[in-house]
Amino acid sequence: MAHAIPTVVSGSAAPPPAQRRSRTGYILLFPGIAWLLVFFAIPLVTLFATSLQVPVPGKPGYFEPGLQFSNYATAMSEYWPQFVRSLVYAGIATALALVIAYPLAYFIAMKAGAWRSFLLVLVVAPMFASFLLRTYAWKTILADDGWITSTLNSLHLLPDHRVLNTGIAVVAGLTYNFLPFMILPLYASLSKIDPRLIEAGGDLYASPIWTFAKVTWPLSLPGVVAGTLLTFIPATGDYINAQLLGSTKDHMIGNAIQINFIQFRDYPVASALSFVLMAAILILVFSYIRKSGTEEIV
């Protein structure tokens, strides 16, 4: 009991626990905020400023600060097709990745038993090779004299008689390259499902298909949302796949940005394109998250 008095005194001198805890929170947040500020917020502002610059008269490739909002109109009118193509290609690739990844993740999470970790290593193993290298490999796989193209041709399935340098190749490359980003979140949410819930579905007269539709699928939605976002967002902005596997007719917005930055040195248009892309993705993502109502799902 004698110890109680000094404790009370020192307690009243120090800030109340709740306040102390929130201060610890801020301290822990600091590195992250500093990082975001230096490497995200400041470049973002710079990028925005660049997108409004005006050309210096008589000096091509040189720009000075300005407020030329028409840069956006120029950029969009010129690169509208690439922009739409990006969203379409990324959308198809995401849908394909989901269709391929879901059964795979389901198998690994529910049926693989002791093989789980081995199979997960296999899923991420391709990522140990460079992105560029893997995409080059697809050039060989889809080559005009390769077995895939010749098989598809013998079945008369290809309108252009080739795969490489078409949109099909670009979508295939995107699907392949971002597949692990779909599998891993799906696996994470599927492996969290209590197998007894699936048994309970069967016990309550749901056939395996109904149990999947009413129990497994809804409970895996957080993984579906995370996986589709992690696939769709980088796929939309990607330019390597379109550059290596597609023709100029298959270029995406990433290629347009890259060409304007590196080749044409038209920094304002490149920046404007980047900004529109970012805004479009943000709007899409937010409406998607709202619609799928992830916070509703436990």
Added chain:
Amino acid sequence: MSTAEHRVDDLHLRHLTKRFGETAAVDDLTLTIAAGSFFALLGASGCGKTTTLRMIAGLEDPTSGSIHIGDLDVTNVPPHKRPVNTVFQSYALFPHLDIFENVAFGMRRRGLKDVNGPVMSMLELVELAPLARRKPAQLSGGQQQRVAVARALINRPDVLLLDEPLGALDLKLRRQMQIELKRIQTEVGTTFVHVTHDQEEAMTMADTVAVMNSGRIEQLGHPADIYELPRTAFVANFLGQANLVEAEIVSASAEVVAQAHGNTFTLPGDRNFAKHKQVIVGVRPEKLTVLDHFNAHLVPDSNNRVTGRVTDVSYAGVSTQYVVRTPWEQDFIAFEQNMVVGDRCEVGDEVVLHWSPSHTFGLDGTQDVNAGISAEALEETRAASSLGGE
């Protein structure tokens, strides 16, 4: 809820066996569970209770044997087509659905359209109607348990399987839910198969108790019958407590006489299950009378008796528990009702324990007398008796 017209059938398990690799979790189980009865499956952890239930529900394929409901062989029927529902050990409520939808799940899957009325009246039965729109995570353990019962029961299964549904609840809520479950069972008349390792729960709730040990049923019957006349040392020790003495039969006719440590015990022939001379003579603690040795002459001549010294007395309100050390260093336990004031024996007193032969039972002497006592409990009594000696 009218249930009178709801016809239910007996559940038959025949030579049901389940092996996981080498070990038999359930070993050649044959039993019939009467329609509409409250059947308790009682046994220590790992004895195969859950495996038995899972086979009845169709969640586990038997290695051999068959399961019939009435004349219908359901052994190979998938779970969603069996007239059986389960209340899972951890409830397994669907976290993404509210209480109403959890309870409606089975009816919807069977394609029934008008679920509103039945679901609400079922929720009323378990007194949860006001919480219909809550998610399971927003309910207390006891409420979740009632949802799990409602979700299973609404389907009017022939058999309701309950896998230790009260295991996670505290003692008070547990007693309350025991009464509740019993009430619901009486009201709907469905066959309940209730798994538990709480012997008191099994005895108070069930019409029939089966004591299970290592995948086999050791004894099955009305709780009082099993308690009064256990057939094996495991049952004697697992269901309540028992004083067991290893003895040798010296004469057997209508009355069996056995001897051990210079004492003679008699018991009716029909209460003896020893096949050979070796016998375990047993008696329940509450059947013993404790007398100070000065009053030894009051013991009826026909009664069995044992002398010893009191090593522990614990007063528990309605009764007093005595631990009495016999000359051959065995501890006898006796429960005495506290009906006389100021006449209790004390630690160190020399006493005579006596009981009627009709309360005595004889078990096959080849088994382990300590079967059914957990290792910790054995350790505890050993520690307590060595303390009591000082």
